[in-house]
Every structure is written in structure tokens, then in C-alpha cells.
Amino acid sequence: MTTTTTTPTTTSTGSTRTPKKRTRSPIAPYVFVAPAVVLYIAFLLVPMLYSIYLSFRGMRLVSGGAFGKRKSVFIGFENYISALTDPEFIAGFGRLAIYGAIAIPLTLGLALLFALLLDLGATRAKRFSRTSIFIPYAVPGVVATLMWGFMYLPLTSPFSYITRELGWGTIPFLEDPWIFGSVANIAIWGGVGFNMIIIYTSLRGIPSELYDAARIDGANEWQIAMRVKVPLVTPALVLTGLFAVIGTLQVYGEPTTLRPMTSAISQTWVPLMTIYRDAFVRDDLPRAAASSVFLAVITVVLSVILLRLTQKRAFGGES
């Protein structure tokens, strides 16, 4: 992404209009982009290529014997085959889909709802409401998960306490299938504020003439919201949707932190947890690298599909 934005800049500064007066050193532009390029290569390109290299290697016994030494050797696509034929790894994507189906629409829906409510002229205590909706985003994920974990565990849960007092028994927050909702709830709680701010900022950028025009045409607030505001903030919705999809593929912190509290979450509950287990529990870094490459490819593919599907609708008017 960095390269695509820098390329047009460099061509426009190497201005073709005044070629004769060109006295500047041809090195300067390169020097200016050098820090970005060096950082990009050192911290993005090299690790990425290294991961791909790693994914084709495996720890194998090179000297025989019961206590022979494991060394890294080239094993071709073996890691990819074993990762993609591992039913647990694939099932992890299925669980992600359930989680995403709950978390994404709710996060975006609530964020849009709150943003629209805040944008209403009549809303009171705007700054207070905005801050209080945003605050959960500032709570670190692990802290939030521990806090919710306590609220889910039967003995410490205030919700289960109430239902028990009412004679309805304990709510099985940490058991299948409730666990999906419980994990998604933590993400929704933390994510709504951030997404709301993005959508709200975009709403503030809509010129008020449009509202005036709509009002003159006899539109009420509901119609203004649905016919004017929502279509105009679609780019922001697409952006937050993209973040949400990528965020879903990268779910790791919440289930990992909840895991000691429930047997409903296995070590391979979501793909990133499987990758972590392979790398640091099973000491199989190459297989983890292969799974990571696969996950990255899925992320790119999904992002492209999402952008393609929504591009026409979201940005169609601009071009």
C-alpha cells in the first residue's frame, strides 16, 4: 500500500513541465523515500519472505536413533498439505464464520445506530454519550475478557445469580453454543465505540445543505437518516466492515484468555490459536508459517471480494 501511494508523488515532483531548469540532485528523492523503503523492507518484506521460506521447511531427524537431533530440512508442500487436511484447523474457520456472523453485523449495526443517534440535533449530553460508548475501546482486550469471564463463570456471574434467584438456573455462558455469543459479545462491547467514531466523523462531514434540502422536500428525521445519511456514509461503513472482517480472521486474544475458564474452547478453536499452538506448544514453526501464509491469503482474498462487491455502491458516485 505504501508503494502505490509514493509512486505517483515521485513522478509528479520530478516535474516534466520545467525540464531545463532542473538542477536538483537526482539522488534527493531516493534519499527521502529511503527511510520508508528501508523500514518496509526490514520489517514487512523480509519477515514475510522469511515466513514463506520457513513454510517449506520442517524439523526432521537427520541422525537416526531414539535421541537423534532434529534439524531444519526442505520438505516442499508437506506443511501446507498437513495444515489444509487438518480437520481441526479447517473447523476453526467454521467457528470463525459463526463468530463473525454474530459479531460483524451487531458491531456495525450498533455503531451505525449510535452514530446516527449522536448526529441527531435533539440528542442531549452528546459528548458524555460519545465518550461512554467509546471508553470500552480503550480497555485492553485481555482486561475486558477477564472482566467478562468473571461475569460468565457460574459462581461469580451477576447474571446467573439473578436467574438462579428467579429459579431459572445458571446461564451456560461458557458452554456450546452460548460460547460463540459470549466471545462475540466481548468483541462487540469493545469494538462498537471505535466504529461509531469513524461513522460519526463521516456523518459530521456531510454538508448541512443536504439536510435542509431534504427537509424542504418534506423528509422527516427517519427518512433523512435512511435516504441521505446512510448512503453518504457508505464509504465509512465499507471501511469499518473491512476492519471487522480482518479483525474476525485475527480473533485470538478473547478466546485464548477465556480458555482456562472453559473446556468449550480448545487450543485450536480459531485458526490463529492453532498457529500459536503449532509454533510455541508443538515447536513446529514451519507448519505455523504455512498456516499463517494460508490465513494471510484468505484475508487478502476476502478483503478484495468485499471491496469489489461494495465498490460500485460505495464509491460509484465519485468516479
Added chain:
Amino acid sequence: MRSRAFAATSALIAVGALLVGCSGGSESGSDDDASSGPVTLEYWAWGTAQAPMVEAWNEAHPDIQVKHTDAGGGSDSSAKLLTATRADNAPDVSVVEYQTLPAMIVGDVAADITEYVDDDLKSQFTDATWGLTTFNDAIYGVPQDVGPMAFIYNQARLDELGVPVPTTWAEFKTASAAVRAADPTTYLATFNTTEFGFFAGMAQQAGGEWWSVDGETWTVGIDDEASMEVADYWQDLIDNDLVKVEDLLTPQWNQEVNAGQVLSWPSALWAPGVIYGVAEGMAGQWAMAPLPQWTPGDSKVAYQGGSAVVVTTSSKHPKEAAEFAAWINSSDEGADIQLETGQYPASTLGQTKAETSDPPLLMPQQTDFWQLASEIAGNTIPNISWGPNVNVAQSAFQDAMAKAVKDGTPLSEALTATQEVVVEDMKTTGFDVSE
């Protein structure tokens, strides 16, 4: 023009500094030469006993100075050791759990220190303990602490409910039922799907052998007959609601222990410290007894937990490192510090010393705690061997057990599943495995 030149120059300098900064990092890891001055050893270990032990060593050995780093507990530090060894910047000496030691050997982390070990050191340990660090006649570490399995229980509550302390697993079942009958909110114990070490220990007590090596060939017996019996035993308890399936040391479990709703924890000699940590108010109510047996009158138990000190293959001073490993685990000073900080020493010297020390804080009333402990430690099963991929087995076991409990499928099937994963992993790596 001048400002542009200035900007270009400063950008160049910045890039240069960045590059220098990058290359500088890799050189700082190099050790000092063996010839110059006192030798410095890097030591990775966790737990409260380590810092004072290192301090005592440094005072007594000015020529060999040891620097202690806490690189995290058992599984964290072993994962780091494997990666650090590949990057060639592993410490000289490290603490490793017995069960991960074989993985450290095949991962080329632990060095063979047979040549630095004399019979004098060997005589400080029982054969069962020494066997934990010896593989195919090569010595890979010096035992530090051991965790012979034991039964700790809420004595006050069991007395109140009129339930006797079980001495066999059959009695354990009867006692579980008696507790359930006397107080339906209470369980004698919980079964937890994550306790790989406990389950392995119980299977070993029943005669199971999860890994064994004969020459060049490994045999994996995670689903052997004895282990399947253990699985069926717990299955029966779970099916009849005699034990509760619940993870250990969760806020929920801790609260139940504090409320006297979970009355025992079959585990090991280190358990009193753990319970005291989460249920200080229970001090004086809990007590320790030998672990229940499969056959009445038997007294054999396995180890659950415990660790050894290994010298790494990356060390440039293996002789000095081995000397340090031997000293902290067999000297008078080392044993005293271990006891003060609550470790149960692996050396016979330390275990003898333990007999005269105070009982753990959780059970101050049990004055014969350490005599009993030493009796238990004297009856540990010799020749327990762990495999080169215990990490794989542990994670497979935990997931398979959790799944079995969740889906209501037999625990024995979970053992079979674990066995399959372990054997497949060993075969892929290239080990010779017979099932």
C-alpha cells in the same frame, strides 16, 4: 538549495544510523572469551528458590559468576530455549521440567554432561530420581526438585461429613459417593481435562508406560491397558456424578475450595503451596495423605512435576556450567534455600533435611508432613521415561479430553486419539516407532 542539501544529508545520516542500529544488535550477544577473567554463566530458571541459590553460588565461587534470568515457567521457557538454541544465544544453564527434557535433547538444547558427572554426585540421588535425567546411559541434567504424587484433602470437612480418607482408588469412589450423599452441593474432587501430568502419573501408578525406548525404537503406550483402565475409572465417576468436571484453579474452582465444596486434590507434594495461594483461609483445615493405590497395601506413586538443571549445547563453558548445576542441587546451602522457599529437593540430602523443617503453611497442624513426604518420595516408581514430543501429547490430550467431556464420548477414546496424534508426529519427524 542549501536547505535541500541539508535535508538530504540528514536523511542519509538517519538511514545510516538505522542500518548501523540494525547490524549492531546481532553482535551484542557474543560471550566473553574463556581466557579473560572470571567466567560468566547465563542461567534461566523460574521460581522463588533460584535467586538466593545463585547468590549463594556467586559468593562461594568468585571465578564463575552466574547471572540469573526468569524466562517464564516450564512450557514458556522450554519454547524459548528451543528458539534461542537455533539462534545460538541460549543461556549456559537452564531449568527444564522432567517431562520436556527428552524434547530438549532431540531439540539439541540439552548437552550430554556424562563426562562432568562423578559417582559422588550420582550417589546423592535415589535411582528413581537419577533415572529422570539419564537417557540411553547418557546424563543430560542434574535433578533439582521432584513432585512425588500425594493426596491433599480438606480434613475438617471430611471429618464433619464422616467420610474416611481413601487409601485405594476403590475407596476413593466410595468416599466420593459418601460425600455426595452427605452434602449434595459438595464433591470430593474435580476431574479436569487439562491435567495431563496428573493423568499420566495415575496411569504410571497403574502400570502404564506412555513412552519407552529400546535401542533405536520408541514405543508409545498412551492407550495401553493400564491407561485405559484409568480412563474408564474416571469415566465411571463422571457418569455417576461422583466427581465434577471442572478446570483447576479457575476463579470458580478456587471459590468452591474456599467454600468447602471441593474437598480434595489428588496431586503432588507441591500442592499445599498452591492451595494456600488461592485459599489462605483454609490453613489448618487441610492435610496430606499418600495417594490412593490401585492395589490395597501398595505404596508406589509416580512423579507429577519437578525439574532438572541442564547445560545447553550453546554453552562455551560446559564444565563450569555442569559444576554450577551440581552444586546448587547437591550442596548444603542449595538444599537449605530450596526448603526455605518451599521446593521439595530432589537430592537425598535435601529430603533428609526436610524431615526436620516446619510443615507447609496450609497444614501447620500436620507435624509429620515431611516424614510422610520422605516416605512417599522413597516409593516413587523408577524408570519413568517421557518421550521426545510430550508437548504434542499434552496439547492433544487436553483437547481430546475436553472434547470427550463436552460431547459425552468416552475418555478412553480421547486417549486413543492422543496416541494417534503422538505416534503420527513422531513418525513424521523421523523416529522409529512401534505401537
